[in-house]
Amino acid sequence: MYFSKDYREARLKFLKAAKKAGADISEHLHPLSSDTQKLAMNTAYVGDKNAKHLIITCSGIDGIEGIVGSAVQTMWLDESFHNDLDKNVAMLHIHAINPWGYANNRRVDENGVDVNRNFVPNFANDRDVIDIGYKKIADKIVPDDWDRNNTEQLFRIYREYEKQDKLKEFRKIATSGQYTNPEGIYYGGQGHSWSMLQVLGIISSNTYNKKEFSFIDVHSGLSKVGKTRFLYCHSLNSQAENNVVNTHPIASGRICSTGFISKNVIRGNMLSFIEEMYRDKMAYGGVFEIGSQKDREATGRLHGFNVILRVAKEHSAYKDYMNKGDTYNLSKWKLHSCKLKHTVAPIDDVEWQIKSLKRARLFMNDAVRFMNSRSNGLFINQNSWISDVRRKRS
Ligand SMILES: [Zn+2]
16 A cells, blocks of 8 residues: 555655654655656655754655655655654655656666766766776667667676676676766766755755754665665764664664675765765664565676666667657667566565565664664664674675
């Protein structure tokens, strides 16, 4: 009941749940919003405006993945998780960071920009946007016309790297963000996107009077059905790292595997940017990644190669459609975007829905309990498994 068939329905469900929760709602209209297709980033704030502690949740930075994030946020609102908050803690849900991508079954925004590679401190600074190898493989990843040979070619490149034990390098070249090829995958753009600027505005205007905030950025796609992961980016042994690993003791120990996002590996990612920007405030959080992959093409040791392949095929079909503009290419693109959609959100699978929502409940319980403990000074401290996370990082 929390999952929706498209962005339009998801937005309405979110707003309905927000109203029911008595939330303070805001709407940030997208430049391409129209009477026939309303596109917006919506927010719902629940709790005391003067609360000193805030839990922020986000969905849909990767467009189409908003299907999962939106369902989870709507559930958190509808099932009143905010009722468990202490007086000095509030909650802010940011819905559909990239509404155009969500509405059009794409990962990227209307300019082909991957929003989660767009949080670049300074586009004029070469160090932030230098090409690290994408140019070399660009035409193989997003060819003019995708056929069977292209799939095999991409697999071949992948296996070459695998054979040399250089999968990390392959992932870095393909997915860490590139700033030279607007038609390519994981293109971070050449300037700050609408989505990025809106999010920063929303976070600033909701946290200026806060002492501390945590954030949960909901994603889907990287792991298999039934698995969840929790990824964060804070510096080793920092207070933020200590807090973020303590926030989700149950989730991280029991239902999630944990990992680390480095801004060198995923350039221009939102979390690293927020960490940097709010150094003077206590800000911490991570990506809550809900597994969704069922596809047999998922292969090898690289997490998410299937997603790379799907994203690449969709990009290639979109490029063809943009260049040729005929109905054949339109339907080809629709087919590939539909396949991408079902890779990141197998919404026909009710069992997957139930399992995903169940884990999201446990996850939010942790976040609420920890932030309550921060606000009343009785800090939960479960160091027992921090060392485990740190071992994995080194
Ligand atoms: Zn994602």
